[in-house]
Amino acid sequence: MKTLETDRLMLRDWQPADCDDLFAYASLPEVALNAGWQPHKSIEDSLAAITGLYPDCCYALQLRETGRVIGNIGFYNTSICRIFQCLDGRELGFDLSPAFWGNGLMTEAAQALIGALFDPKSSPISPALRGPLDYLWFAHFPENLRSRRVGERLGFRRLFSRAHPVAQLGSAEKTEVFYLLANPKVFGHSWDQCPKT
Numbered sequence: 001m002k003t004l005e006t007d008r009l010m011l012r013d014w015q016p017a018d019c020d021d022l023f024a025y026a027s028l029p030e031v032a033l034n035a036g037w038q039p040h041k042s043i044e045d046s047l048a049a050i051t052g053l054y055p056d057c058c059y060a061l062q063l064r065e066t067g068r069v070i071g072n073i074g075f076y077n078t079s080i081c082r083i084f085q086c087l088d089g090r091e092l093g094f095d096l097s098p099a100f101w102g103n104g105l106m107t108e109a110a111q112a113l114i115g116a117l118f119d120p121k122s123s124p125i126s127p128a129l130r131g132p133l134d135y136l137w138f139a140h141f142p143e144n145l146r147s148r149r150v151g152e153r154l155g156f157r158r159l160f161s162r163a164h165p166v167a168q169l170g171s172a173e174k175t176e177v178f179y180l181l182a183n184p185k186v187f188g189h190s191w192d193q194c195p196k197t
């Protein structure tokens with residue numbers, strides 16, 4: 001995938017050499033459990049995530065000032081709901097080292113990624129994308145207010161909440177709140193301007 005740059009961050013492909021930086025935050029329960037997966041128990045878990053899960057849809061967030069990787073942002077090929085299957089959408093997922101929370105870094109990263117996903121002609125990122133995405137969705141656990149605020153700042157609209165088993169948390173039944181962001185370049189208008197029926 002092509003590198004994306006923001007004022008403070010470089011969004012780039014994950015490398016195996018990033019496993020120490022990943023482990024430093026992915027081993028923390030406040031990151032992992034809020035994101036819906038088990039904390040990494042070893043560097044090997046982090047290496048497996050980089051080589052197995054992260055390719056093709058995830059960017060390492062490298063802080064330009066220090067060169068260290070402090071988080072992840074990805075667009076996953078998972079579907080929110082059968083009624084949206086005729087459209088091309090992805091799930092937005094993100095996690096950040098707690099040492100960097102409260103500085104607007106994830107909003108900054110997500111704005112750059114969304115811009116590229118919604119307008120790949122002006123900012124091409126991946127040959128795997130056929131064209132601009134129609135929409136993005138994301139979900140958070142109700143108690144994860146930081147994640148909710150990121151979504152709201154980005155313009156996501158709440159759709160529904162639903163309890164379902166989360167495989168990566170031992171199939172425990174958890175409620176998640178689901179949101180959608182329509183691509184105004186595809187639909188020709190913003191979500192707010194959709195006619196009320």
Ligand SMILES: CC(C)(COP(=O)(O)OP(=O)(O)OC[C@H]1O[C@@H](n2cnc3c(N)ncnc32)[C@H](O)[C@@H]1OP(=O)(O)O)[C@@H](O)C(=O)NCCC(=O)NCCS
Nearest residue numbers: 031034035094095096101102103104105106107140146147
């Ligand atoms: C979700 C998560 C990435 C949010 O991190 P965050 O630091 O709150 O989000 P941002 O980087 O966008 O920063 C926004 C905060 O920085 C503040 N901020 C400071 N400077 C800012 C700037 N220039 N621009 C925007 N916000 C700024 C904002 O006021 C906001 O704080 P507030 O929400 O208390 O008002 C982080 O909490 C996390 O990794 N959690 C664990 C994993 C997780 O939950 N993942 C999501 C699963 S759905």
